[in-house]
Amino acid sequence: MKKVLITGAAGFLGSHLCDRFIKEGFHVVGMDNLITGDLKNIEHLFGLSQFEFYHHDVTKFVHVPGKLDYILHFASPASPIDYLKIPIQTLKVGALGTHNLLGLAMEKGSRILIASTSEIYGDPLVHPQTEDYYGNVNTIGPRGVYDEAKRFQESITMAYHRFHGLDTRIVRIFNTYGPRMRLNDGRVIPAFMGQALRGEDLTVFGDGSQTRSFCYVDDEVEGIYRLLMSDYTDPVNIGNPHEITIKQFAEEIIKLTGTDQKIIYKPLPQDDPMQRRPDISRAKEILGWEPVVGREEGMKRTFDYFKTLSKEELVKTEHRNFKDRNRK
Numbered sequence: 001m002k003k004v005l006i007t008g009a010a011g012f013l014g015s016h017l018c019d020r021f022i023k024e025g026f027h028v029v030g031m032d033n034l035i036t037g038d039l040k041n042i043e044h045l046f047g048l049s050q051f052e053f054y055h056h057d058v059t060k061f062v063h064v065p066g067k068l069d070y071i072l073h074f075a076s077p078a079s080p081i082d083y084l085k086i087p088i089q090t091l092k093v094g095a096l097g098t099h100n101l102l103g104l105a106m107e108k109g110s111r112i113l114i115a116s117t118s119e120i121y122g123d124p125l126v127h128p129q130t131e132d133y134y135g136n137v138n139t140i141g142p143r144g145v146y147d148e149a150k151r152f153q154e155s156i157t158m159a160y161h162r163f164h165g166l167d168t169r170i171v172r173i174f175n176t177y178g179p180r181m182r183l184n185d186g187r188v189i190p191a192f193m194g195q196a197l198r199g200e201d202l203t204v205f206g207d208g209s210q211t212r213s214f215c216y217v218d219d220e221v222e223g224i225y226r227l228l229m230s231d232y233t234d235p236v237n238i239g240n241p242h243e244i245t246i247k248q249f250a251e252e253i254i255k256l257t258g259t260d261q262k263i264i265y266k267p268l269p270q271d272d273p274m275q276r277r278p279d280i281s282r283a284k285e286i287l288g289w290e291p292v293v294g295r296e297e298g299m300k301r302t303f304d305y306f307k308t309l310s311k312e313e314l315v316k317t318e319h320r321n322f323k324d325r326n327r328k
């Protein structure tokens with residue numbers, strides 16, 4: 001049985017990846033320090049002999065006994081509301097955490113896939129973004145902690161690939177959504193859905209003309225799986241190229257949820273990108289991949305998930321593990 005280590009396993013994407021690899025017949029080792037994740041996302045796997053879990057911070061030395069065929073490094077805060085609260089941990093997991101996992105991959109002879117992001121393109125001056133675009137990032141802005149951690153992560157991964165011949169893959173993930181996102185993580189989809197469920201008006205930052213493109217989680221996981229199994233070692237964008245303005249999107253959510261809320265406008269946060277859309281030509285050509293779940297269907301599945309949350313969860317504003325935590 002092939003064995004895979006997934007870091008960030010209790011998070012949104014990590015937990016869906018655990019499900020996918022279990023389904024594919026792998027032995028899955030999940031690792032997470034639960035800083036933004038939740039064991040609830042993987043509790044259905046605990047009874048399986050194919051699954052084991054390590055509660056561990058990957059910025060510390062990482063050891064996993066036995067062989068490891070694959071490593072997927074997904075540990076990292078991913079939403080602005082998280083990484084602005086834990087900026088140093090964000091830099092550390094991108095830098096030290098990645099270094100530790102590359103070392104583990106060297107020791108075990110594993111293939112390693114690194115979760116990078118569209119944020120490495122910053123506020124892009126090229127649209128849509130191809131993998132050849134170098135990006136437009138403010139290194140010293142508040143969001144720089146995430147963008148630069150991920151840029152360093154890509155650089156060190158390529159250095160291990162070129163210098164040590166390590167078998168590496170880099171996925172540049174664009175906004176992904178679906179069940180198990182945290183309602184209070186500040187990203188636009190849970191934010192709008194949470195407001196709709198609480199009966200509040202929907203808050204749009206800026207005039208709502210900024211665009212995003214949202215990829216349903218099953219499509220994202222399929223792209224990641226195909227990239228891992230491919231021979232391709234340069235970065236690949238995996239995201240949905242159907243672009244929408246935030247205002248249009250708010251209107252769609254109001255329609256979907258059948259509520260009569262209004263849209264209210266607040267100032268745009270610093271360095272919030274104005275446009276975001278992946279060019280997925282490379283993924284199509286190399287992986288034969290493109291998204292298949294339409295926004296209407298994906299949003300419906302996501303809203304159905306949020307409807308199952310308790311009243312207490314609907315009003316929670318901060319992840320419990322941010323409290324009383326050493327933020328060094």
Ligand SMILES: NC(=O)c1ccc[n+]([C@@H]2O[C@H](COP(=O)([O-])OP(=O)(O)OC[C@H]3O[C@@H](n4cnc5c(N)ncnc54)[C@H](O)[C@@H]3O)[C@@H](O)[C@H]2O)c1
Nearest residue numbers: 008010011012013033034035036037057058075076078176
């Ligand atoms: N969701 C997206 O739209 C998106 C977009 C681009 C990139 N990504 C990348 O995908 C990965 C997962 O994102 P997500 O949306 O699932 O976020 P998430 O916050 O739901 O999951 C991240 C997980 O990593 C864990 N973690 C953080 N620091 C850790 C550490 N030092 N040691 C061990 N575990 C740690 C958290 O507890 C959490 O379970 C991240 O690397 C993120 O940068 C996500």
